[in-house]
């Protein structure tokens with residue numbers, strides 16, 4: 249039944265972007281925590297509608313990339329460009345200047361994120377978790393926001409859990425609520441940070457199904473950090489191998505997985521695939 | 525002994541004490557929230573001003589404040605003459621706020637970083653984030669120490685008897701003075717009534733705690 | 745309105761009163777620290793018939809106003825042939841009232857001593873007295889110092905209550921001047937200022953203890 253409902257996710261998600269144009273661009277982005285350089289003059293681009301998979305060893309900075317894009321971290325240098333604007337800077341008389349919090353807030357609405365540990369609001373029902381921000385932030389009337397939230401939750405197979413508090417949901421259900429919650433804000437770019445790695449193995453499938461549905465049937469731009477290589481191969485348009493704060497190699501999944509060029513990538517894939 | 529009129533007068537005193545406690549509790553709660561949040565402000569000036577408030581009230585004696593506000597303040601300016609009840613409400617409330625401040629601040633800080641980050645990811649910022657996301661989650665960890673604080677405040681209400689307010693303690697003193705009650709029965713009665721009021725506070729706060737736990741989806 | 749002459753004239757008396765306040769606090773602290781420790785140990789070692797009533801009494805004292813307890817001791821004890829001065833009554837009231845808090849603090853400290861330590865003491869046949877004085881308390885007390893510090897400051901702040909039972913402490917002196925000369929502004933203000941000059945450093949010190957020895961446990 250869940251499978252059948254999932255097909256509606258696509259109808260509920262509209263992104264309004266032109267496929268194929270650049271929507272996210274990192275320009276020599278640098279980020280260090282103390283002495284540890286996590287992003288080392290990082291450059292890369294994402295096209296609208298693209299499903300980009302980011303892989304790389306632990307501690308290589310994958311999460312940091314997503315967090316910078318979500319404005320949870322501020323880069324030390326470089327520019328992060330999203331759909332026509334720089335995140336932290338504005339152009340004034342041909343020069344880039346530090347942007348106001350208002351500007352950051354405006355650009356931020358184009359991006360949504362799903363976290364490894366869900367971060368649902370524990371004091372709100374699943375329904376309110378999804379309806380809250382559209383109502384309070386976007387100003388959508390409460391009834392309408394609730395209706396949309398209900399439709400979204402139904403589309404991820406949780407129509408019967410509307411009134412449950414997060415503490416009464418399984419990990420897989422929580423993560424599906426979190427996805428619905430992020431989708432409700434209609435972002436143009438969605439970030440997924442190892443969204444299945446905190447789940448019991450038998451619950452991974454239900455979350456991957458939702459992601460698969462989104463990937464195949466919507467024009468949403470998706471950046472996924474994942475260790476699920478089979479899944480990456482299945483839905484990714486492009487895979488970026490990341491290490492030491494830089495892009496080591498990028499290629500379509502077929503190519504990168506079956507025929508990696510870089511030694512570092514080979515080692516990494518070897519280690520990961522051996523484990524599973 | 526405990527004639528009808530004695531009991532009636534004690535009841536009047538209890539009523540004054542309850543009114544004072546409820547009003548001072550309201551002022552104290554508001555002050556605690558404002559001060560606790562001010563302590564987390566990004567503005568140094570706000571944090572500094574707040575620290576002065578907290579240090580002053582945590583450092584000074586409520587009874588001296590009461591005397592000062594009731595006897596000295598009107599000398600500075602006649603317009604600053606307040607009724608003992610008003611003085612009691614404000615002084616006890618601000619004292620409670622000075623202690624409650626740290627409770628609120630600590631509880632807000634104990635809400636996990638993930639909640640702030642999820643809010644940011646949904647563009648829920650500033651006031652809305654505090655009002656709807658962070659604060660409601662902090663309430664649960666505030667409640668137990670808040671209950672203790674309310675009891676301390678209730679105990680503090682007895683001080684207003686010294687600035688002539690006819691609260692429970694004052695009534696007890698007067699009854700003893702007039703010979704209506706022996707010292708032993710007068711003060712035993714007071715202690716028992718205060719204890720009962722304190723237990724009632726504990727009971728109410730426990731109920732609130734259960735409610736808060738349930739609304740967080742936890743077992744009650 | 746504000747007259748420095750009055751300030752100067754009242755300072756010596758207020759200073760004397762402040763010393764009374766500090767003395768009462770000092771003796772009250774000694775009483776509260778020792779009585780609290782005794783209560784905490786009794787609570788730990790005694791059977792239910794003793795423990796439960798003790799818990800009830802401590803709860804009762806902790807939940808009722810110090811001021812009323814002060815009056816109780818001051819006016820009721822003489823009926824039983826115990827006549828204490830206002831100062832002595834005040835020290836007893838402060839000490840007993842706050843011993844109910846320090847008892848909780850010690851209890852938390854005692855409970856934080858790992859079980860293995862108790863078992864080891866038993867296994868080594870250490871006498872009960874030695875177990876407490878050599879093994880348990882030396883481990884329990886350092887961790888509760890910050891929490892104790894907070895209550896000691898609280899006692900200082902409550903000490904001016906003693907003026908309600910005829911003790912001429914810092915507040916008592918101010919009252920005296922106020923009713924004698926009808927100069928109330930300066931003495932009350934200076935009483936507050938003098939008091940703050942002691943209590944604010946004291947509470948800073950308590951907070952230093954807290955950062956030094958870790959967070960408050962009770």
Ligand SMILES: Nc1ncnc2c1ncn2[C@@H]1O[C@H](COP(=O)(O)OP(=O)(O)OP(=O)(O)O)[C@@H](O)[C@H]1O
Nearest residue numbers: 281282284286304305306307308309310311312313
């Ligand atoms: N706030 C922070 N303060 C200090 N160091 C940090 C902070 N956030 C991340 N780091 C460090 O930066 C490095 C990169 O972290 P990041 O979380 O981006 O790695 P990752 O590629 O997502 O790793 P994983 O696969 O383990 O999730 C790590 O060494 C991490 O310890």
Ligand SMILES: [Mg+2]
Nearest residue numbers: 310311312442
């Ligand atoms: Mg990560």
